[in-house]
Amino acid sequence: MTRPRPRLAAAAVTAAAAALVLTACSSSGSSASGDGQIGFVTAKGTNISTAAAGHRQDAPDIGGNTLEGAPAKLSDYRGKVVVVNVWGSWCGPCRSEADDLQRIWEKYQGQGVQFLGINTRDPEISNAVRFEQEKGVTFPSIYDPAGAQLLKFPKGSLNPQSIPTTLVIDRDGRLAARAVGGQTDDALETMLQPVLAEQQR
Structure with missing residues (x-):
């Protein structure tokens, strides 16, 4: 008799998400697995990596319900430059960068830019909602407590x-830049502005 497999799949998601948390809340600029590959550039002295337009991979169509219960997915914003922020209410650097993210969101939202959060490893959605209220965050965040959406990235x-x-994410839905760890508004603009300046194919 064959045993059911859903538990195995769920366990795999949980294990992978837990592995991500092992490096969680680190604001260091340590190298990451993709940085040494052709087409990826990591600026010296920073933790920002970029991919030239001809070397970008498609971003997965992450999606789910927001903290407010509304459906949202990345493809809803095709044609815009999308800033995706992965965060948790329990994470110190996430709290530190929240004000900067909100400032940049307010500055660029009328210029063809969309912000989208992925809240992860928060077992209680109320913790995430309280975080947004306390920090004044107004852009939507997908609730992804097990990290299933994060595993969709290649x-x-x-x-x-x-x-x-x-x-x-550029206007064509491709991965253009990544910053690991908490960011300031200056660093966020360093990532965002070159992609925003590009013309849509």
Whole structure:
């Protein structure tokens, strides 16, 4: 008799998400798995990696319900530059960068830019909602407590490497930049502006 497999799949998701948390809340600029590959550039003295337009991989169509219960997915924003921030309410660097993220969101949201959070490893959604209220965050976040959406990013790409991680997705839905660890508004603009300046194919 064949045993049911759903538990195995769930266990795999949990284990992979737990591995991500092992590097969680690190604000260091340590190298990540994709940085040494052709087409990836890591600026010296920073933890920001970029991919030239001809070397970008498609971002997965992450999706789910937001903290407010509304459906959302990355492909809803095709044609815009999307800033994806992976965070948890329990994460110190996430709390530190929240004000900077909100400032940049307010500055660029009328310029063809969308911010989208992925809240992960928060077993109680109320913790994440309280975090947003306390920090004044107004852009939507997908609730992903088990990290299932994070596992959709292809290995060897500009995929999330720790919590927090911030990604910039170009207008064609491709992975253009990644910053590992907490970010300032200056660093966020350094990632965002070159992608925003590109023309849509």
